[in-house]
Structure formats: structure tokens, C-alpha cells
Amino acid sequence: MVDRAADSLSLPEDWPAPADISLSLNRLGTFDWDLDRGLMHMDEPALGVFDLRPDEYDGKPSSLTARVPRDESARLEALIAQAANDGSDSYGAYFKVRRRDGSLRWTHTQGSLRRGADGRTHRIIGIVRDAAQELADSAARLEIDEARRVRTSVVEGTTAALAHARTVRDVIDVLQASHGLEHLGATSVVMGLVESGRIHLVAEGPEGSFVPGTRVTRIDERYPMSEAVRTLSPRFIDSAEDFAAGYPELWQHIGHLGITAAAYLPLIAQGRPIGALGLLYGDKSGFNAEDRNLLVALGSSIAQSLQRAMLFEQDHDLAEGLQQAMLPRRIPQVPGAQIAVRYRSARLGRDIGGDWYDVIPLPGGRIGAVIGDVQGHDTHAAAVMGQLRIVLRAYAAEGHEPATVVARASAFLQELDTDRFATCTYAEADLTTGVVQLVRAGHVDPLLRDTDGSCRRLPVQGGMPLGLSALFGSLDYPVKTLELDPGQTLVMYTDGLVEMPGVDLDEGMLELAELMRVGPHDLQALADRLCEVVDERGGEDDVAVLLLRRRGAYMPQAGGRLQQEVPPHDPDALRAARQMIRAAVGAWGARERSDDIELAADELITNALMHTDGGAVVTVRVVSGVERRLRIEVEDGSSALPRRREQEEAGLSGRGLLLVDNLADGWGVESRGSGKSVWCEFVVPEGSRRRV
Incomplete structure (x- = not known):
């Protein structure tokens, strides 16, 4: 089909361009190498690749020695020899050429081997071309691919590291301590958690960046972190000028830090915001689509780990509270x-x-x-x-x-x-x-x-x-x-x-x-x-x-210990117990209180015999400590605790303990494995003592 518009136009006289012009314009040169005669014809573009003028080339390959470094020349010769020996029809290679100013430039050659009837190579026809730009473009593509791979691996590596984070502090440490953010270009991290409609700052960013009054902020305030939480959308700030214009109150405190760009990501888990992450950059200008997608993916991973850490800490607090409730609230002070x-x-x-x-x-x-x-x-x-x-x-x-x-x-x-x-x-x-x-x-x-x-x-x-x-x-x-x-x-x-x-x-x-x-x-x-x-x-x-x-300083010494068993319905044993108490009072210097002591002891013994089925064991001893006390213990086999009747209560039962309470300096009840022990104590002044 003929294009009428094109047909109506006059074609250039040199159209189509001859092959030599096409090759020359694209910096491709040709050569024809006669191996039998040792001659190599090179056209002017080919000589230009080697940075040679036509008058500097005599048609012999040896004339190129000054332009091809020795190791490169040896590699090319080995490559051509291998192609000739293994029956190949062609070869291709990249090699370096030394230019007139001494610099090296990448060059590419491709040759076609012409063989005779005997199979031996007699002639090579090929091209040479400047490959510097080609390899530069290729290296650039490799660098781009490598950068993309590194950034992708940052997300994967950060996600893997966050999998082991058990607390909010662990999450922050992973973000700050790893080199992942460096690969992303970020210089520091700011993080806040949403609690009761407010954002609580948990990571402050670079040193010296804390802004007074921003430890806790409202979600409706004019801050980039608040905006990310409020809108559930990331906020990308492409330049320092955008930061200053969008958030002047914040910028006046952090403008001196050299921040050139920032990304604030909402941390969303199960459809609700739990916080926000801010990444601050010192040498970045703008965010392309790939940057944004990568950071959004990173924010999603961080949000999941952060929610898991917050739930763990809640469980921890609950468990720790339960544990503390189960342990003793206080440890008693123990003399000695x-x-x-x-x-x-x-x-x-x-x-x-x-x-x-x-x-x-x-x-x-x-x-x-x-x-x-x-x-x-x-x-x-x-x-x-x-x-x-x-x-x-x-x-x-x-x-x-x-x-x-x-x-x-x-x-x-x-x-x-x-x-x-x-x-x-x-x-x-x-x-x-x-x-x-x-x-x-x-x-x-x-x-x-x-x-x-x-x-x-x-x-x-x-x-x-x-x-x-x-x-x-x-x-x-x-x-x-x-x-x-x-x-x-x-x-x-x-x-x-x-x-x-x-x-x-x-x-x-x-x-x-x-x-x-x-x-x-x-x-x-x-x-x-x-x-x-x-x-x-x-x-x-x-x-x-x-x-x-x-304690080495606590060495209380008992002043003595007397004990008498009183079986039920045994008046002699009861009489012996009373005599024992009277003797102890006299021997241990408590005569001034003998009436009180004997009366209180008699009440305790009588209660034990009247209100239990068995007998009683009466013990009298002196306890030394801050003050010296005479102690009377009456032990019986009943677990029923005695009850002291108050003065205004009617009846007779329990009035004995009321009397003991008024006479003694202290009294109480202690449970024993076989029953209980009711005791009372009387302060005995220091003085002369006789051993019983």
C-alpha cells in the first residue's frame, strides 16, 4: 500500500543512505583482515574508534599495538584463535582501547571468519564500534536494578526482623538499629501511637529534634503525623519548602536539622489507625511512584508488627498484674x-x-x-x-x-x-x-x-x-x-x-x-x-x-521456760499449774504484777477446761527483746476460737477474755496443728532474777 502523503513529497537525492554513511554516522567502522598476507584494511570510522588518523596507520595489525593494552590484545588473540580452531563462523568481544590522551574506552568488535576448502581461516571481515555509551547505559540499568532489589530486600528484611519484635520498644529498635532505613535513604524515624484520641510520641527522631508540647498531640492538630492518622493516607513531603509551607509551626523547630523530604505513613491494623510513622530524609528530593508503593508496603508491615506488640504488652500487663496479686503484698518485719x-x-x-x-x-x-x-x-x-x-x-x-x-x-x-x-x-x-x-x-x-x-x-x-x-x-x-x-x-x-x-x-x-x-x-x-x-x-x-x-545483733535470751499439763477433772494438776505460775512470777521479778498475772492465767486455764473436751498445756516463759515480758500460753486441742464479750453485752460467757484484755499488756490466739494456743504477756521490769 502506498502512502499518498509520502508519495507527494520529493525524496532526498542520497536516499537511501549508503551503508558506509550509516556506519560512519553511528561510529561503526569496518575492517578486512587478510591473515595470509598479514594485512588489515580499516576504513576511516574504524580508525576513529582507535583514535588514529589515516596517515598513522600502515595497514598492519602491529600498528594497533599502541592503542590496545597488552592484556586486552592477548585476550582478543586467544578468542580469535579459539574461534578459528573450533570451527566457529564468527566471534564477538568487548575490549578496551587506549586513546590518544591515555584514557581507556570500551570498544566492541565482531568478526566473520572466512575459511578455504581446507577449512583453514584465511580472512576475517568485521566491524568495530565505540561501546562506551552502551556499557554506561547497561551499568546504569544494573545500578537501577540493584537499587530496586536493595529496596525490596529492605522491606523483606525489615518484615523478617519485625517478626521477632515482641514489644513496642522492640519494633522501634528494629527500625532504628537496622541499616534498612539507610538503604531507603531515611536518616531518622519518628513514631506515634494512638491512645484515647491522641497521638503519643514513642520515637522522637534525630537528636535535638524534639519539639516542646508535641509529646502528646490531638489528631485534629496541624501536624503531618496527625494528618496521616486523620485521613488514613500517607503524607509525602517532597522538599523543605513544602514542609515549611505546609507545617510552619513544626518547621520552625526542626528546620535547622537539614531535612529535605519526609514521608508520614499511617499505621493501620484491622481497618483502624493505631499510630503513624515518620521517615525523615536529609538528601532526598521528591518521591516517585515506586518509592511511594515501597513505603506504603513497609508501613503495612510495621503496622501489623506494632499491633502484635501492643497486644502482647496488654497481655503482659494483665499477666503481671495477676502475678503480683498472687504474691504477698508485703513481707513482714521479722525481729532478728x-x-x-x-x-x-x-x-x-x-x-x-x-x-x-x-x-x-x-x-x-x-x-x-x-x-x-x-x-x-x-x-x-x-x-x-x-x-x-x-x-x-x-x-x-x-x-x-x-x-x-x-x-x-x-x-x-x-x-x-x-x-x-x-x-x-x-x-x-x-x-x-x-x-x-x-x-x-x-x-x-x-x-x-x-x-x-x-x-x-x-x-x-x-x-x-x-x-x-x-x-x-x-x-x-x-x-x-x-x-x-x-x-x-x-x-x-x-x-x-x-x-x-x-x-x-x-x-x-x-x-x-x-x-x-x-x-x-x-x-x-x-x-x-x-x-x-x-x-x-x-x-x-x-x-x-x-x-x-x-542478724548478729539480735540475740534474745529466754529467761526460762516452765510447762505443766492439766488433764480435765484433775484438781491436783490445776493446783500444780497455779503454783508453777506463782513460783515463776516470784523467780522472774514480776511480784509487782503477781495478782494480775495469776488472775489472767487462771481465766485462760479455766476457759480451756470448760469449753473443750480435752485438757490443757500451760507454759510460762520470759521473752526478751525490746522489753522483757513474761508470757503465759494455754494450749488445748480445740480449733474453736475464743470470743471476747464486749462490756455492754449481756451474759456471762466471754467475760474472762475481757478481764484478760484489761489486765495483760497483750494477748492473742495462735492456731496450732492440734488445736490452738491462747496467750497473754506482761511487761516485767529489768531487775534481779532467780533461776527456777
Whole structure:
């Protein structure tokens, strides 16, 4: 088909252009190489590629030696020889040519091999051309492809790193610590979270960029982060001028930072904004479509990780609150002892576990100390722990022997509707004498720190864990008795303090002993140091620690102890008990209060005999401390607690305790394993004493 418009136009006289003109205009030259005669014809464009004038070329290939570096020449010769030997019809190669000014330029040659009847190459006809621009364009394309690949890998790498972020701080650290943002060209990060209709800044950006009053901002304020959250669309700021014009109030505080562009991305999860991310650039001008798509994809990945981290922190706070509610709210002040306790949550699961500690005041000035660990790291473990701690505390407060306390706790756990078991160590200590009774139920051995800091393991023959011992009918727990000297510290802990991946438990205990040796003398500082080491180590189990030190300065000495059993319906025994009390009052310098003491004691003994089925055990002793006191204890086999009747109440029952309350300086009731003990105390002034 003939184009009439083209046909109506006159064609140039030199149309179509001859081949030599086409080659010359495109900087292509030709050559004809006669191998038999050793001559190579090169046209003027070909000589131009080699930066030679026609008068400088004599038709011999050796004349090109000055223009082709030796290594390039050797490579070309080897290539041509290989093509000639393997039967190829052609070859092609890129090589460098040295120009007249000494610089090197990439050149391309392509030759066609002409063979004779004998198959030997006699002639090569080919072209040479300037390839500098071609390779430059190719390198540019490679750089573009590489840059695109790097930016894509930044998104992929950042997403992979964020998969391990468990907290909001972890997300921020991934963005700030990785080199991903550097590859994207960003110099710093600003991040805010949406809470109650406001944006709370959690990452401030470059140093010196914080703007007063922007820690918490409203979503409707004129800030780029607020705009991104409000519109649910990214805000790209292409230049410093656009930033200054769009947000003048913010720019006047950060204009000195050299920001040339910025991108503010809304962080959207499940259709709602949870925050915004700002990327600030110091050497960028504008965002092309590819930049924008890449940043939007990055923002989506960050939003998902951020939501996951926020949910994790909410779960963590809930779990931590539950854990703290299950642990004792306070540790009682114990005369004669220093006590330090710590709990450090786990790094896995919901950051909650079944580790616990407790300090229990016991009758007679003794204390019970317990450290335990319920299997698992979840809210169920914490719930079981809470029940077990309360039950063990109750059994101990009733006055049971240490082995009985642990055995009953095991039976209780076995009766619970749970498949969890627990380990624990229970210690009952008398700080007056320093005698400590230890019972271990599947738990790690405690340590003993001496006054010089040296620390050693206390091997305690143990029984099965709580729950399992009841299940298998093995409730006999051996008791180890030791004497805690003034200044010595009993170290009780859970296995999270000594268990480390790939490290034997014995080695972990040796490391703990060394840490105790070099640790601070102050008990509270020592407990803090133990937790710091676990944090530095990145432990993945929760840890509970209880340190009990016997004070060297507290050495109360009992002034004596007398005891008389009073069976029911035995007037002689009752008379003997009254005589014992009268003798003790005289011997221990309490004659000034003898009437009050004897009357109060008689009321307690009478109540025990009248309101219980069994007899009573009367104990009289002197307790030394801040002030010297004479103490009378009447123990019976009934768990029913006595009730003091108020003065305005009618009736006679209970008026005896009202009388005791008025006469004594203190009185109370203590539960015992076999019943209860009602006691009263009278302050006895220091003076001459006779031993009974």
C-alpha cells in the first residue's frame, strides 16, 4: 500500500543512505583482515574508534599495538584463535582501547571468519564500534536494578526482623538499629501511637529534634503525623519548602536539622489507625511512584508488627498484674532477721509463671520461708500458684511440723482439678537459736552464704514434687536441720536463676555461688544484682529469690521456760499449774504484777477446761527483746476460737477474755496443728532474777 502523503513529497537525492554513511554516522567502522598476507584494511570510522588518523596507520595489525593494552590484545588473540580452531563462523568481544590522551574506552568488535576448502581461516571481515555509551547505559540499568532489589530486600528484611519484635520498644529498635532505613535513604524515624484520641510520641527522631508540647498531640492538630492518622493516607513531603509551607509551626523547630523530604505513613491494623510513622530524609528530593508503593508496603508491615506488640504488652500487663496479686503484698518485719525477696517475670509465653515466695510468721517468734515453682508459664500456673501459696501458708500458721506442712500442701494440689505439679523448699527458722528445719519437694538445693561472703550448696534430701508425692502415695518428706549463725544468709531461689541453655545445672549453681561471693553485702542490693544478671543473660524462665539473713545483733535470751499439763477433772494438776505460775512470777521479778498475772492465767486455764473436751498445756516463759515480758500460753486441742464479750453485752460467757484484755499488756490466739494456743504477756521490769 502506498502512502499518498509520502508519495507527494520529493525524496532526498542520497536516499537511501549508503551503508558506509550509516556506519560512519553511528561510529561503526569496518575492517578486512587478510591473515595470509598479514594485512588489515580499516576504513576511516574504524580508525576513529582507535583514535588514529589515516596517515598513522600502515595497514598492519602491529600498528594497533599502541592503542590496545597488552592484556586486552592477548585476550582478543586467544578468542580469535579459539574461534578459528573450533570451527566457529564468527566471534564477538568487548575490549578496551587506549586513546590518544591515555584514557581507556570500551570498544566492541565482531568478526566473520572466512575459511578455504581446507577449512583453514584465511580472512576475517568485521566491524568495530565505540561501546562506551552502551556499557554506561547497561551499568546504569544494573545500578537501577540493584537499587530496586536493595529496596525490596529492605522491606523483606525489615518484615523478617519485625517478626521477632515482641514489644513496642522492640519494633522501634528494629527500625532504628537496622541499616534498612539507610538503604531507603531515611536518616531518622519518628513514631506515634494512638491512645484515647491522641497521638503519643514513642520515637522522637534525630537528636535535638524534639519539639516542646508535641509529646502528646490531638489528631485534629496541624501536624503531618496527625494528618496521616486523620485521613488514613500517607503524607509525602517532597522538599523543605513544602514542609515549611505546609507545617510552619513544626518547621520552625526542626528546620535547622537539614531535612529535605519526609514521608508520614499511617499505621493501620484491622481497618483502624493505631499510630503513624515518620521517615525523615536529609538528601532526598521528591518521591516517585515506586518509592511511594515501597513505603506504603513497609508501613503495612510495621503496622501489623506494632499491633502484635501492643497486644502482647496488654497481655503482659494483665499477666503481671495477676502475678503480683498472687504474691504477698508485703513481707513482714521479722525481729532478728533481714529478708529480701524478688520476682522477675519470664521472657516467653505471657511473661507469667508459677514461681512464688512467702514469709510466714509462726507461733513462738519463729518464721516460715518458702520458695516454690508451679509447672508452666501461663495464667493457669499463676492461679494454681496463688491457691497453693495460701494453703501452704495456712498449714504452716496452724503450727504443723515442716514435713507435715509440705505433705498437706502436696495432698491439696493433687486434689485440685489440674495436671500441674509444683516444687518447693520450705524452711522453718527460730531466729533466737538459729535452728532452721528444711524440707525440699523436688526443688533445687538452697545455698548458704557465710559472713565472709563464701557460699556453698546445702544438700537437702528431698521428696517428690507437690502433687506427685500425693499421687504416688509418697508423702514422707525428710527434714534437714541446720544452725544459722549470726550474719549467715540462707539463699532460696527457683531454677530460673541457675538454669541456662546448654549449661549443666551444677555449673549454673557454681556460677551462682561465685556471684553470691562477689556480690554486695547489703541484702537488698544483692537481690537486685541477682536479677540484673538474669536480665543480662536473657533468661527465658521466671525467677523468684528469697534471702534470709540472721542478724548478729539480735540475740534474745529466754529467761526460762516452765510447762505443766492439766488433764480435765484433775484438781491436783490445776493446783500444780497455779503454783508453777506463782513460783515463776516470784523467780522472774514480776511480784509487782503477781495478782494480775495469776488472775489472767487462771481465766485462760479455766476457759480451756470448760469449753473443750480435752485438757490443757500451760507454759510460762520470759521473752526478751525490746522489753522483757513474761508470757503465759494455754494450749488445748480445740480449733474453736475464743470470743471476747464486749462490756455492754449481756451474759456471762466471754467475760474472762475481757478481764484478760484489761489486765495483760497483750494477748492473742495462735492456731496450732492440734488445736490452738491462747496467750497473754506482761511487761516485767529489768531487775534481779532467780533461776527456777
